[in-house]
Amino acid sequence: MHPWVLPGFIPARPPPPETDQLLNEVAAGATVIVPALWYLEMANVLLIAQRRQRLTTVQRKAALDQLTGLQFTVGEEGARHAFGKTSELAETHGLTI
DSSP states (O other), rough: OTTTSHHHHHHHSOTTTTHHHHHHHTTOOOOOOEETTTTHHHHHHHHHHHTSSSSHHHHHHHHHHHHHOOOEEOSSHHHHHTTHHHHHHHHHHHHOO
């Protein structure tokens, strides 16, 4: 997570410098392709942060409004590769799917 969406968040290690550039491009209207579950995951992350008192209700709703205003496109293709290429990459690199 990034303080851009979750105020006060301090990552375990600093994000690469490209992160701020990417976020600025997204805020300027660049389209981002996300998996279908991304919307549910983001809503859940923010709700859990609120429940853990890291965000207020007002901050959570503001973050959701901020995300709603950005251009996201659901990438249908990613799910089609879950049993093949994605699974192989996860195994090779010790990742989860």
